[in-house]
Amino acid sequence: MKKETIKETIDTIVFVVVALIIIRFFICEVRWIPSASMKPTLIEGDRVFVERVSRFFTTPNRGDVMIFYPPETKLKTDPISVFSRLTGFFCKDTAFIKRVIALPGEKFEVIHNEDGSTDVLINDKPLDEPYIMDRFEYPLCTNDMLCGPMVLGEDEYFMMGDNRGHSSDSRYWGVLKENRFIGRAKAIFWPFNRLYYFEHKNY
Secondary structure: OHHHHHHHHHHHHHHHHHHHHHHHHEEEEEEEEOOOOOOOOOOOOOOOEEOHHHHOOOOOOOOOOOEEEOOOOOOOOOOOHHHHHHHOOOOOOOOOOEEEEOOOOOEEEEEEOOOOOOOEEOOOHHHHHHHHOOOOOOOOOOOOOOOOEEEOOOOOEEEEEEOOHHHHHHHHHHHHHHHHEEEEEEEEEEEEHEEEEEEEOOO
């Protein structure tokens, strides 16, 4: 009887772990927002539902709020690290959440206007960005920043936070390869007073 109980317990644990891996890797996961880099869209403490299904069928679109591993995060491939990423247990790999601004093959540039505001140009046209915190709160581009003009490669995306004055994004660490994406933010589900569903819009 004791052996049967142990076997049932082991079977249950294995089932739960496998189910968790399948759900987390192929369907969805939950993320916590730790910083102010995506204000006003996301604030510290928001819990976000992240779907992972669409990445198997489509590429990210401009305006999508994406979770990803930045280029500076070195992803270990040993069994423990891979298991940790798949299940979320004790995972220490740093992930960011930013918005897709420029797509593969597009020309990107940040320009500072005489009135103190800043615009992002895509293919030489100002990008309409109703989601950002403030057009007047941008750090001036320096030689060690990536502000363009530049044309993205066929597998490159330019990511930026909505709080442009307080965001570590592609301006500082470079373009992002598609294989670094984890999933797409679909909704804020906590706290309740900030419930919000991210509708896709072609900016």
